[in-house]
Amino acid sequence: MGNFKMIAKTFFGFEETLAKELQLLGAMNVQQGVRMVSFVGDKGFMYKANLALRTALKVLKPIKQFAVYNEANLYKGIQSIDWSEYLGVNQSFVIDATVFSDHFNNSLFVSLKSKDAIVDQFRNKHGKRPNIDKDFPDLRINIHIQKDMCSVSLDSSGASLHHRGYRTATNIAPINEVLAAGMLLMSGWEGRTDFIDPMCGSGTLLTEAAMIACNIPANINRKEFAFERWNDWDADLYDKIEESLLKKVKEFHYTIKGFDKAPSAVMKARDNVRNANLEDYIDIQEANFFDTKKETEGPLHMVFNPPYGERLDINLERFYREIGDTLKQGYPGTEAWFITGNVEALKYVGLRPSRKIKLFNGKLESRFVKYELYEGSKKGKYITK
Known part of the structure; x- marks a missing residue:
């Protein structure tokens, strides 16, 4: 061949x-x-x-x-x-x-x-x-x-590969699955610590994080690829390839947790996680991130997609200041990453990002930023503006 x-x-x-x-x-x-x-x-x-x-x-x-x-x-x-x-x-x-x-x-x-x-x-x-x-x-x-x-x-793909097949319910301003997976990989997520998405919406980042952690093929839940209609389609070869990929799936021994303050978002996220057969790995709770604290010992990996004020009406200055305060006060020992289409809003966080990467969320030019929050004795190392 x-x-x-x-x-x-x-x-x-x-x-x-x-x-x-x-x-x-x-x-x-x-x-x-x-x-x-x-x-x-x-x-x-x-x-x-x-x-x-x-x-x-x-x-x-x-x-x-x-x-x-x-x-x-x-x-x-x-x-x-x-x-x-x-x-x-x-x-x-x-x-x-x-x-x-x-x-x-x-x-x-x-x-x-x-x-x-x-x-x-x-x-x-x-x-x-x-x-x-x-x-x-x-x-x-x-x-x-x-x-x-x-x-x-x-x-050979047909519909865009971000259509993974697990997401049937979406929230306001859902994040594209390929963008979510790319952000997670770029953030260095490999499934070796606990993970949290504190504004999880319909659960896309949580689902992609679990699939990366367990080495589950990204598009295993898809109904169809375009190559299945080609004249040289080889169903036996496809089955062999799928089987070899599934043999490499591994167990994950940490926690993956999501919060959202909207009950409708929590329901949708749980549905999508169930569709991806990942409910054993992901815990989703109704909670406002600003009222939470880190619950586990050891390092924590956080990736999220907060509102930008584009489709959701919020007080940006107060909202982004609360993100910074919550991270500083409640989440020591955390690597926190988030994407925002509102670069101006970043100055209200009150922390200096250690990385700032230009990405696009749809057509919206965005920044993917990283904040490193240190444990107890290194409190002096908080990187503030």
Whole structure:
């Protein structure tokens, strides 16, 4: 079974984290780009990457690259691919196009022109054509035009890989699962201490933290991947890959705890944790973080996503000051990380972050910050502003 080049897409800021994941999985020739990492592997590794990668949004299989300056180049380039290799005349397909070029300013136009080229090829050969199906296509084609180059890939994932399959209930302003997993990995979370998310919402950070701690494949709960509809789908190989990943699942001997002051959020979080089969590892309580203190001895790892004032109406100055006060007074021996889309609000925390990383939460430019809170005798080491 031959090796081929693949591309894993991710969010800005997670390229290095994704590259490390790929190397640990056994990918070859791993190379970082912008919002993507390219690598080499075989079909089994493509299945493995989709199942196991926590910070990938898509896994693409490039099949052709050509120069493109106008619509005639585009049509001819798409027609130069033998589409019968990937698609039957009675099957369906859809095209996703992304365009960063002076020659084209409309991704929908690129999609339509590419569709015409594929459909015309089938009509000329067979007198009939495959259909377009935007929801459940047999083949999802990805077209990326960057300046003068057009890359055509098959999308092996289908729906974005942040759709893990466990989250059915969401709260206001839920955090994307890939963003959550990326933040956890970036924070150094490996499951070697107790963990807390003090503003847990629908429980995404808690669930991803437990999956990392137990080495559970990120997308084990997904209903379907796009490659399952491909002509070369190998169900036996997939089962072997899944089985080998599940053999590496391990026990976790610390606590993972979540708080939220909204009863509705607590219910939703518990539902999602149950869907992921992780209720043995995660304890969720109705509580206001500002009324809590650290309950366990030893180091504590904290990651959370507080409100930014974007979709939730709060007094930002008071709220962020209370975050700082609660951390200082109630959580010695804690590594606390949180993400905020409101950089101004950070100055109210009253602690100096030891790390500040630029990320995006959706389209919102954000900062992922780390505060180190020391135990008793090192109280002088509190890093305050």
